[in-house]
Amino acid sequence: MKSNSNKLIPVTYLTSYLYCPRKFYLEKIKRLPQPPTKQMIEGRIHHEIRQAFSNNEKDLILTLTKHANIENEFQKLLNELIHLSFAENTKLIRTFSISTSELKSKIIRAMNQDIELRIHAIKQTIQQGFIGPELWFNLKPKYISEHPLSSENLGLKGRVDRVMIEGDTIIPFELKTRGVTKIFPSDEIQITAYAMLLEEHYKKSIPLGILEAGNKTHEIPITEENKIKVLQLIEEIKNITENPPYPSNFAKCQSCPWQIQCESLGQKKPDWKD
Ligand code: SF4
Structure with a gap:
């Protein structure tokens, strides 16, 4: 299949651009080499495991028997995937002195809710008499992790952390590992962009998204106003100049690693009041 996906803008670009258009330009357009950080490596491993979990979930559900210990089966799968991913990333884990036991606990903690939601749905569907392929087919709601989406029409692509599907109801979830519970404008834009991609993919209206941040769950209404902002941001990114x-x-500049490169882009700094 021919794909134009390389030309599509990742949803995460919208949030980077919102944070600082100049930083975005230096990192994503000029592609100045960024040294990887421990946090980036941990995040990458976590995403790999979530992706592998999602890829293996259907096979696991198909093999479940009526009296299976579902909690154990899911825990076994997650442990296997963590073990596999750590083995594949041994070199990086050593280089960044990552504690595998700490990272493992962090990943298990973060995925517990995902697993609990699935187990609840599976148990209910088994009680209705479904097992094997019928269990998968009738599973309500279905949860999809790391759902890949793209739209030539919007010029956008991305992976939603979790999508819940139950009949006509589709809800995108954005899962943040940060401790801060506050909702940032970039969270609303990110969830709105995912909702727009899902609306096009499933041809259904999506009025609501969920943000999980700082152990809190926030409902994010999908508004026309934010949809317009998403479209405006896509256009701004497409037309970004050498002087964003x-x-x-100014607070963002204080810990920015690109201060010198940013100066060299030119343009006088605004008179920040804060
Ligand atoms: S120094 Fe400030 S304006 Fe420049 S890239 Fe960094 S955050 Fe953006």
């Missing part, structure tokens, strides 16, 4: 605008405040 500054962010709204």
Whole structure:
């Protein structure tokens, strides 16, 4: 299949651009080499495991018997995937002195809710008398992790952390590992962009998304206003110049690794008031 997916803008670009258009330009357009950090490597391993979990989930459900210990089966699968991913990333784990036991606990903690939601749905569907392929087919709701989406029409692509599907109801979830519970404008934009991709993919209206951040669950209404903002951001990114605008405040610059490169882009700094 021919694909134009390389030309599509990742949803995460929208949030990077919102944070600072100049930083976005240096990192994503000029592609200045960024040294990987421990946090980036841990995040990458976590995403790999979520992806592998999602890829293996259907096979696991198909093999479940009526009296299976579903909790054990899911835990076994997750342990196997963690073990496999750690083995594949041994070199990086050593280089960044990552504690595998700490990372393993962090991943299990973060995925517990995903697993609990699935187990609840599976148990209910088994009680209705479904097993094997019928169990998968009748599973309600279905949860899909790392759902890949793309749209030539929107010029956008991305992977949604979790999507819940139950009949006509489709809800995108964005899962943040940060401790802060506050909702940022970039969270709303990210969830709205995923909702737009899902609306096009499933041809259904999506009025709501969920943000999980700082151990709290926030409902994010999908508004026309935010949809317009998403489209505007896509256009701004497509038409970015060599001299992008500054962010709204100076605080972001203080810990920015690109201060020298940013100066060399030119343009006078605004008179920040904060
Ligand atoms: S120094 Fe400030 S304006 Fe420049 S890239 Fe960094 S955050 Fe953006």
